[in-house]
Amino acid sequence: xxxxxxxxxxxxxxxxxxxxxxxxxxxxxxxxxxxxxxxxxxxxxxxxxxxxxxxxxxxxxxxxxxxxxxxxxxxxxxxxxxxxxxxxxxxxxxxxxxxxxxxxxxxxxxxxxxxxxxxxxxxxxxxxxxxxxxxxxxxxxx
Amino acid sequence: xxxxxxxxxxxxxxxxxxxxxxxxxxxxxxxxxxxxxxxxxxxxxxxxxxxxxxxxxxxxxxxxxxxxxxxxxxxxxxxxxxxxxxxxxxxxxxxxxxxxxxxxxxxxxxxxxxxxxxxxxxxxxxxxxxxxxxxxxxxxxxxxxxxxxxxxxxxxxxxxxxxxxxxxxxxxxxxxxxxxxxxxxxxxxxxxxxxxxxxxxxxxxxxxxxxxxxxxxxxxxxxxxxxxxxxxxxxxxxxxxxxxxxxxxxxxxxxxxxxxxxxxxxxxxxxxxxxxxxxxxxxxxxxxxxxxxxxxxxxxxxxxxxxxxxxxxxxxxxxxxxxxxxxxxxxxxxxxxxxxxxxxxxxxxxxxxxxxxxxxxxxxxxxxxxxxxxxxxxxxxxxxxxxxxxxxxxxxxxxxxxxxxxxxxxxxxxxxxxxxxxxx
Numbered sequence: 001x002x003x004x005x006x007x008x009x010x011x012x013x014x015x016x017x018x019x020x021x022x023x024x025x026x027x028x029x030x031x032x033x034x035x036x037x038x039x040x041x042x043x044x045x046x047x048x049x050x051x052x053x054x055x056x057x058x059x060x061x062x063x064x065x066x067x068x069x070x071x072x073x074x075x076x077x078x079x080x081x082x083x084x085x086x087x088x089x090x091x092x093x094x095x096x097x098x099x100x101x102x103x104x105x106x107x108x109x110x111x112x113x114x115x116x117x118x119x120x121x122x123x124x125x126x127x128x129x130x131x132x133x134x135x136x137x138x139x140x141x142x
Numbered sequence: 143x144x145x146x147x148x149x150x151x152x153x154x155x156x157x158x159x160x161x162x163x164x165x166x167x168x169x170x171x172x173x174x175x176x177x178x179x180x181x182x183x184x185x186x187x188x189x190x191x192x193x194x195x196x197x198x199x200x201x202x203x204x205x206x207x208x209x210x211x212x213x214x215x216x217x218x219x220x221x222x223x224x225x226x227x228x229x230x231x232x233x234x235x236x237x238x239x240x241x242x243x244x245x246x247x248x249x250x251x252x253x254x255x256x257x258x259x260x261x262x263x264x265x266x267x268x269x270x271x272x273x274x275x276x277x278x279x280x281x282x283x284x285x286x287x288x289x290x291x292x293x294x295x296x297x298x299x300x301x302x303x304x305x306x307x308x309x310x311x312x313x314x315x316x317x318x319x320x321x322x323x324x325x326x327x328x329x330x331x332x333x334x335x336x337x338x339x340x341x342x343x344x345x346x347x348x349x350x351x352x353x354x355x356x357x358x359x360x361x362x363x364x365x366x367x368x369x370x371x372x373x374x375x376x377x378x379x380x381x382x383x384x385x386x387x388x389x390x391x392x393x394x395x396x397x398x399x400x401x402x403x404x405x406x407x408x409x410x411x412x413x414x415x416x417x418x419x420x421x422x423x424x425x426x427x428x429x430x431x432x433x434x435x436x437x438x439x440x441x442x443x444x445x446x447x448x449x450x451x452x453x454x455x456x457x458x459x460x461x462x463x464x465x466x467x468x469x470x471x472x473x474x475x476x477x478x479x480x481x482x483x484x485x486x487x488x489x490x491x492x493x494x495x496x497x498x499x500x501x502x503x504x505x506x507x508x509x510x511x512x513x514x515x516x517x518x519x520x521x522x523x524x525x526x527x528x529x530x531x532x533x534x535x536x537x538x539x540x541x542x543x544x545x546x547x548x549x550x551x552x553x554x555x556x557x558x559x560x561x562x563x564x565x566x
Contacts, residue, residue: 005507024420032535033503034495037294044424067507069500 005029005067011051011076013060016101022063023047029067039140042118043072046136049111050076056101057081058132071120074136082128090116149204149341150188154178156200161523163192163201168412169288173536174526184493185291188342189284189412189437190446203338203447206357208364211246214330214356216322218314219247220307221334223254223384223392224442225361226462227455229369235389235462239381241372242334245364249318250381253333254388256310258471260303261387261400263478267303268401268431274299276422276430279397281305283343284437285415286487290348293419294489302349302483306391307333307340309481311354333358336445337438349483360447385469393456394441398434405431411439496538506538513537518549 007029009022027044047063054061058080066073083089090112097107116122121137159177171185172192179200181192193201211217219242226235239250260281267273280286280301289296311331318329335341335358344353390396394410407430409418415435421427438444440452443459450458496503496510510531517530525546527533536542545551 003508005504005511020424023424027420027424029507031292031494032496033507034491034498034500037489041295041423041425048424048426069504 005033007065007067009063009065011054011060011063011078013055013058016055019051019055020048022051022065026065026072030072033067035140039072039138043074043138046115046118046138047074047076049115050074050134050136052106053111054078054080056097056106061131070140072138072140074134074138076134076136077131079131082130082132083124083126084128086124086126146183147342147345148181148183148186148188149338149345150181150186150190150193151202151204152179152181153200153202156198158198158200160198161528162195162197164523164526164528166191166195167528168416169291170528170532172528173541174523187284187287187291187437188339189288190338191412193338193446203341203360205335205338205341205360205363205447206332208246208359208367210357211330211332215328216248216318216324217246217330217332218249218251218318219243219332219334220251220253220310220314220355222307222336222340222361222442223252223257223389223459224336224445224448224455225334226389227392227443227458228361228365228448228450229372229458232458232462234378235382235384236378236380237372237375238368240375240377240379241368243379243381244371244375245367247332249314249321251310251314251317252382252384252388253306253310254384254391255471256308256313256388257306257391257397258385258388258400258469259309259473259476260306260481261397262469262471262473263303263481264301264432265401266473266478273301276427277301277432278422279432279434280349280483280487281391281397281434282339282436282442283348284337284339284412285435286348287339287342288412288415288437289419290487291490291493293423294491295423296419297487297489299422300487302486304349304481304483305343307344308354312480315354330356332356334361334364335359336361336442336448338447339437349485349487351484361445362447362449365449383470384466385471386463386466387469388471389459389463389466392442392459394436394439395434396441398432401432403431405429406434407432408434408436410436410441410444412437496535510534510538513544516544516550517547520549522549524548 012018023044030040058078061078064075088094092113095107101107119136120139123135126132157178159174163179164172169185169187171182173180242250278299314331315329333355341358344355344358347353387400395408398406398408409415440456443455444452496506513534519530521529525533527536
């Protein structure tokens with residue numbers, strides 16, 4: 001089996017309009033690799049939600065993606081405020097997003113629940129005042 | 143796939159090998175090799191952007207010549223509503239329809255009439271919850287082809303209804319048979335087209351074996367003769383039977399407005415269309431039931447085979463619609479099934495993926511990333527590929543070599559020169 005394909009993207013916290021660039025680029029790569037379309041969609045949606053979270057709550061960060069023939073692993077890392085109550089953050093409808101992004105249609109409290117729904121594994125490491133690492137895995141059934 | 147017909151073609155004599163079309167092509171379907179552009183047929187969606195941009199007029203659209211109509215005993219013109227936006231000061235489309243008869247057609251049937259039927263059928267199917275939402279319009283063949291080769295997850299959202307030109311051709315042929323007693327083959331049905339994608343569609347339909355349309359004549363080809371005929375009409379026949387909904391299909395937003403609801407979105411211009419499709423695929427567009435997409439800016443009036451500026455034509459269409467009844471064509475007891483596609487749109491997986499075998503594709507992708515690292519990332523197009531990334535892909539596909547990059551080549555020559563200098 002070949003080695004993983006590694007991709008790295010910095011997510012800018014300053015420019016909200018650029019959120020979604022990394023997930024878009026990963027989607028293109030997966031299509032070229034001929035991954036099944038359901039897996040591509042799941043990776044793209046989960047990554048997009050996580051990218052948006054990073055921009056809204058944590059002033060950006062970086063994304064590391066490792067693509068294997070049978071799975072895609074994603075690490076989204078930020079130096080934001082951390083998540084005080086992960087269980088609560090996982091509840092549908094719970095959101096701490098500010099009003100200015102709510103007017104854009106974000107902040108519905110579906111970010112983390114959606115990420116969980118679309119991935120096969122999701123792990124959160126978070127420390128208050130230090131930052132959050134979000135690990136995602138999507139299994140690819142060819 | 144092998145015999146897929148394309149209406150967009152290159153006139154090699156006029157091509158100077160510049161990078162204008164290369165950079166503009168939305169599916170990266172053009173390469174320049176040996177100083178001439180080449181269209182990769184499997185990737186081309188016949189949107190006509192290269193025709194629009196080429197300063198040397200080296201790209202052209204193949205369309206049906208008027209002489210072709212002579213092969214038939216009886217001919218029917220089915221004009222796109224975009225045609226009505228091409229004439230200054232027009233306030234009655236009967237001038238255009240009578241003009242078409244004067245230049246040789248035996249009968250005329252407006253595609254906008256069929257558009258009203260398609261709109262009604264769509265509304266009905268939405269009401270009965272028979273379509274996968276959000277529904278993507280299937281009227282623009284360039285968009286349908288784009289989805290077919292690039293958006294696997296959206297194929298089942300494409301509305302499985304025939305485009306108005308097919309519905310119009312069916313009805314027009316039947317009316318002609320009833321009127322003349324001729325056999326179907328003796329009747330020629332010709333679409334008056336604003337774009338090359340429609341020409342392709344009648345030769346290689348996205349959804350069926352065979353089109354009902356016998357030929358597609360470009361608006362720009364027919365225009366001089368038609369305009370002249372319209373200036374010399376003795377009488378104007380009352381032929382038109384389109385309402386404002388049908389005529390509205392000529393411009394972006396017209397088809398969506400005919401849904402008579404408010405949960406719709408209409409995007410035009412191929413880059414905007416691609417952005418909407420990407421967002422749709424990621425489920426980022428919500429609360430929308432119907433999506434109208436037109437490859438050309440402004441909608442069909444922006445087609446490359448029209449003569450008038452798209453926005454001037456758009457303004458004229460709005461004016462023409464003003465005092466028309468809402469709709470003059472109704473399904474009545476017509477069978478909607480006859481307006482449906484025989485099968486759903488299927489994804490063409492082979493166009494963009496690197497290899498059928500995922501492990502092989504993986505190796506190629508790894509190699510591609512390595513090659514890309516070494517390229518200047520200027521996306522200058524001098525190598526003949528639209529971007530450095532596309533060039534890296536061409537190399538791993540065995541279709542280009544690294545020294546095609548002039549910056550790489552320059553570094554190599556510099557290297558040789560430095561070595562020589564040191565030995566002297």
